[in-house]
Amino acid sequence: MEIRTTLSKLVVFFSLLLVSHQGFSQNIFIKYLKYTLMDTSPPGKLKFIAYPTLAFAPETSWEIGLSGLMVYRAKQDTTNRLSELKTFSFATLEAQYGSVLEHALYTDKNKYFFLGEVRFQNFPINYYGVGPYTDADVNVVVKTSEFRFRERILRQIKPSIFTGFEVDFNRLTQVHFDDEDSPVIPRPLGHEGSTNLSLGWGLLFDDLHNVLNPREGKYLEVAYLGSNTAWGSTFSFNTVFTDFRFYTPINERNVLATQLFGQFNEGDVPFNKLALMGGERLMRGYYLGRYRDNNLIGGQIEYRLLPFKFAERWGGSIFAAGGSVFPDLKSYTLKEVKWAVGFGPRFLLFPRKDVYTRLDVAFTEEGNGFYFHIGEAF
Numbered sequence: 001m002e003i004r005t006t007l008s009k010l011v012v013f014f015s016l017l018l019v020s021h022q023g024f025s026q027n028i029f030i031k032y033l034k035y036t037l038m039d040t041s042p043p044g045k046l047k048f049i050a051y052p053t054l055a056f057a058p059e060t061s062w063e064i065g066l067s068g069l070m071v072y073r074a075k076q077d078t079t080n081r082l083s084e085l086k087t088f089s090f091a092t093l094e095a096q097y098g099s100v101l102e103h104a105l106y107t108d109k110n111k112y113f114f115l116g117e118v119r120f121q122n123f124p125i126n127y128y129g130v131g132p133y134t135d136a137d138v139n140v141v142v143k144t145s146e147f148r149f150r151e152r153i154l155r156q157i158k159p160s161i162f163t164g165f166e167v168d169f170n171r172l173t174q175v176h177f178d179d180e181d182s183p184v185i186p187r188p189l190g191h192e193g194s195t196n197l198s199l200g201w202g203l204l205f206d207d208l209h210n211v212l213n214p215r216e217g218k219y220l221e222v223a224y225l226g227s228n229t230a231w232g233s234t235f236s237f238n239t240v241f242t243d244f245r246f247y248t249p250i251n252e253r254n255v256l257a258t259q260l261f262g263q264f265n266e267g268d269v270p271f272n273k274l275a276l277m278g279g280e281r282l283m284r285g286y287y288l289g290r291y292r293d294n295n296l297i298g299g300q301i302e303y304r305l306l307p308f309k310f311a312e313r314w315g316g317s318i319f320a321a322g323g324s325v326f327p328d329l330k331s332y333t334l335k336e337v338k339w340a341v342g343f344g345p346r347f348l349l350f351p352r353k354d355v356y357t358r359l360d361v362a363f364t365e366e367g368n369g370f371y372f373h374i375g376e377a378f
Contacts, residue, residue: 043352044076053090060124065090069374071212071353074108081106082210082353084375096123104211113162113206116151127177129185130274131293132325132336136366140185144193145174146272152202152223160207168198168225172272190270194234200225208247212355212375213306215255219245227267237267245378253309257302259378261323265294275325277338281377283323285340285362285369291325297332298323300378306346306356313348315356319377340364349374 053065068087074080083106089099098121105114122145128134149169154162175193179185202223208214221243227233242262249255261282263275275296278286282298300321307315321340326332342362349357360371371377 042076044073044078044080046070046072047350047353049349053088055090060096061093063090063092063096071350071355074106077108080108081110081208082212082355084212086374097121098123111156113154113156113204114151115154117148119146119148121146122174125289126287127185127188127271128290128292130188130271131327132291134291136290138184140177140179143174143176143178144172144272147171154202154204160205162202162204162206164202166200166202166223166225168200168227169196170198170273171195172270188271189268190235190272194270194272196227196233196235196270196273197231198225198227198233198239199231200239210354212353214245214247214257214376215306215354216249217247219243227273235268235270235273237265237269237273239266239273240264253306253315255304255306257304257376257378258300260299261296262298263296269294277323277325280360280371280373283321283338283340284319284342284360284371284377285364286338286366287369290366291338293325294327295329295332296323296325300340302377304346304376307348313351315346315348316343317346317358317360317376318343319360319362338364344371 048068048070050066050068053067055063055065066089070085072083074083083104085101085103085105087099087101091097098119100117100119100121102117103114106112124141124143126139127142128136128139147170150167152164152166154164156162172190173193175191177187177191200223202221205218205220207217208219209217221241223241225239225241227238228236240263243259245257245259247255247257259282265273265275271292274292274294276289277283277291277296277298279288282300298321300319302317302319304317305315307313319342322337324332324336324338326336340362342360344358344360346356346358349355355375357374358372358376360377362369362371
């Protein structure tokens with residue numbers, strides 16, 4: 001799904017930047033170009049862009065979507081941290097549809113930090129089984145309808161230190177495993193669907209000024225979430241998340257970024273709540289969920305040149321990552337660590353806010369992937 005969606009977004013977005021029509025439509029297009037590329041607004045003022053996407057895949061047929069991004073600083077004060085809100089909605093000719101809203105919002109003086117997502121989609125996923133030894137050539141298409149709401153409400157208790165309540169509600173319905181031709185993959189826990197409400201608490205050290213393009217600082221998060229049948233969840237399980245990110249400026253343009261991420265589950269964990277490896281953030285190049293299990297440890301390092309010496313608005317990045325999933329700590333072994341490497345250009349979309357759009361090309365032992373997004377992967 002990553003390759004299909006990413007290439008379509010890339011083609012459509014840059015088509016908007018390069019193609020115009022005569023008359024009224026040309027005038028609208030030129031205004032859109034000026035608004036998007038000539039960022040003359042004050043650094044703290046709200047900025048919003050939207051663009052259509054078009055994609056095709058065998059399991060979905062044609063897909064039409066709309067993406068949007070809004071960035072701002074509370075009260076237009078540049079001492080406040082950059083807030084972002086991303087949206088993406090789509091529909092396909094196979095009656096599949098979905099909508100996603102992700103946000104990282106800071107209030108004035110960074111007193112409160114709201115971090116989360118709302119997701120609803122009726123969309124097929126590729127299921128390869130559970131564990132680090134699954135075969136890339138053996139998978140089942142699972143059709144599902146999913147609603148997810150995750151929110152972290154964090155209050156700053158000391159400069160750059162936040163703590164607060166976390167909630168994760170997930171409902172998976174209309175689950176259908178299209179496995180008539182793949183009976184070798186056992187049905188996992190939760191294959192009939194589930195509803196799970198997880199509650200918990202988080203502690204965060206975050207001194208990043210720009211969440212979309214961190215140039216210096218640290219992001220250190222530890223969080224706990226617990227789901228229990230006592231309050232209506234289908235399954236009882238516990239999850240601990242750790243996310244440690246470090247950003248070291250090499251000079252005024254270049255940044256060395258590193259991340260170590262962990263997810264650790266215990267209890268009766270349904271297949272859709274297991275730790276998933278892959279996607280556009282960590283372990284780029286692998287399909288999100290290509291590997292899944294109770295636990296995941298992954299890390300990555302990225303060198304960002306933003307911008308190049310010879311260009312005002314163009315830059316680039318090279319990165320490498322490693323990670324693995326495993327059922328329990330006793331069974332963890334470095335032999336099962338998967339690798340990924342890649343590179344990609346960057347374009348300075350909003351100069352006054354230091355926000356880049358990226359195209360990443362990632363290579364793995366199982367293939368490659370392409371990713372087009374606004375903002376860095378981490």
